[in-house]
Amino acid sequence: MDGYNDKKNINKDFYVQWHFIDSCNLRCVHCYQNDYNHKTLDLNILKDIFLKLDEAMAKWKMKCFVSLTGGEPFLKPEGLFYLMDMIESSDNFKNIAILTNGTLIDNTLIKKIKNYKKLAEVQVSLDGHDEESHDGVRGEGTFLKTINSIKMLKNSGIKTAVMFTLHKKNIGSASNMPRLAALLNIDALTVERMTAMSDIERDEFFIEASDLKNVYFDVYASAKTEFKNKNTKLSVSRPLWNLIDENAGGYCPAGLSSLCILHDGALLPCRRLYLPLGNILTDGLFKVWYNSDILWKLRKRNGENGCAGCSHADKCGGCKAISYYYNRDLNSKDPQCWI
Amino acid sequence: MLILADTVSLKQDEENFMLFDNISGNIYKLNELSYEILSLCDGKNTDEDILLNITESFDATITEAEKDFEGLVRILLDKKYIYDNDNEKGGELYEKDL
Numbered sequence A: 001m002d003g004y005n006d007k008k009n010i011n012k013d014f015y016v017q018w019h020f021i022d023s024c025n026l027r028c029v030h031c032y033q034n035d036y037n038h039k040t041l042d043l044n045i046l047k048d049i050f051l052k053l054d055e056a057m058a059k060w061k062m063k064c065f066v067s068l069t070g071g072e073p074f075l076k077p078e079g080l081f082y083l084m085d086m087i088e089s090s091d092n093f094k095n096i097a098i099l100t101n102g103t104l105i106d107n108t109l110i111k112k113i114k115n116y117k118k119l120a121e122v123q124v125s126l127d128g129h130d131e132e133s134h135d136g137v138r139g140e141g142t143f144l145k146t147i148n149s150i151k152m153l154k155n156s157g158i159k160t161a162v163m164f165t166l167h168k169k170n171i172g173s174a175s176n177m178p179r180l181a182a183l184l185n186i187d188a189l190t191v192e193r194m195t196a197m198s199d200i201e202r203d204e205f206f207i208e209a210s211d212l213k214n215v216y217f218d219v220y221a222s223a224k225t226e227f228k229n230k231n232t233k234l235s236v237s238r239p240l241w242n243l244i245d246e247n248a249g250g251y252c253p254a255g256l257s258s259l260c261i262l263h264d265g266a267l268l269p270c271r272r273l274y275l276p277l278g279n280i281l282t283d284g285l286f287k288v289w290y291n292s293d294i295l296w297k298l299r300k301r302n303g304e305n306g307c308a309g310c311s312h313a314d315k316c317g318g319c320k321a322i323s324y325y326y327n328r329d330l331n332s333k334d335p336q337c338w339i
Numbered sequence B: 001m002l003i004l005a006d007t008v009s010l011k012q013d014e015e016n017f018m019l020f021d022n023i024s025g026n027i028y029k030l031n032e033l034s035y036e037i038l039s040l041c042d043g044k045n046t047d048e049d050i051l052l053n054i055t056e057s058f059d060a061t062i063t064e065a066e067k068d069f070e071g072l073v074r075i076l077l078d079k080k081y082i083y084d085n086d087n088e089k090g091g092e093l094y095e096k097d098l
């Protein structure tokens, strides 16, 4: 009987998206957040969660790349810095990203986050290429504030990325996003599909596969032109991008090398896949990671899912969240796949 | 009769047989025979039931099966991953009895 703790994973990255706060100052139309009003932040809970995570990374000999987000992380900077301090001093954590709506950032905060050596990037959400389209999703006045924050971040030398969450309401903006990204001289632009979690959301936001195909091709072509001789990159490591470029795309990491933690310690396979797995504080991470039937389902790759036989399967496999909410089956074919 | 401790779990995925320690996080890769023995440690099967089952499934002689079974049981009792539910003091006494 060998004790081996997955030797093949040594020093590999484990990705955690940690929603350490559930409050937010905005009310975006597509948001996954249900409750915006939990205003208190218990630092002891954050510490306990951190310790469990740290222990697991040490045991697995993996390095954690953690994205700290909310809600809106800059709504409680004291919580953000408390976590960043702990992460910065642990050898089991490699990098930190902050995911924000960019409306609360100022130069004092920027000065402070710049001190963290492990800060890899700040990712700001922009859901339209102009005031009308972005504010239509995120609320009046938010576009200008967010653009201003992106400029401040860039000027400070912090690696800055933009996340555009694509759905039916902002589909017209998608192919204009590379131009805006180039103008802002940001480091990376991600165009990622929204997960419609209910029938109502499906009617309002879902983009049919044939339309998605056109959008992806347009965004890719526009990025090629706009990012020429620039340092801006289009992030294409997610499912379906392999259909556009054979070198792009990536298999869904949920259940394999990533996890989502909510402010109270609840664990999800991914923020877009609201299937509670347990709680890191009461169950511990090992018990959940080793025993969850949902996670074992997500790990089924060979011939047991809707993508069996597809030549793109290794670098695609579809988005499990979108497949689940559309077909009620994690391993069904991605409903937005156009082949 | 032997029973798996509730702090550990067994899993067979596509090509691996695993034993997980849900407290310390340790993962053990098992061979199929060890996995089968552990699956049979359910607090209902006697040692003889388990031995009979594995001699049939793995085409082994009773002596070979006994050797593997005892070796594995000794390690697992030591780690407290299994215990004897007939025995109030659990693993320790069982080990001495062997």
Ligand code: SF4
Pocket (backbone or CB within 6 Å): A239, A240, A243, A306, A307, A310, A311, A312, A313, A314, A316, A317, A318, A319, A333, A334, A337, A338, A339
């Ligand atoms: S069938 Fe599956 S793997 Fe193939 S392109 Fe579609 S979603 Fe991707």
Ligand code: SF4
Pocket (backbone or CB within 6 Å): A238, A239, A251, A252, A253, A254, A270, A271, A272, A273, A318, A319, A320, A321, A322
């Ligand atoms: S479920 Fe979809 S959004 Fe979540 S990690 Fe997988 S591919 Fe990404």
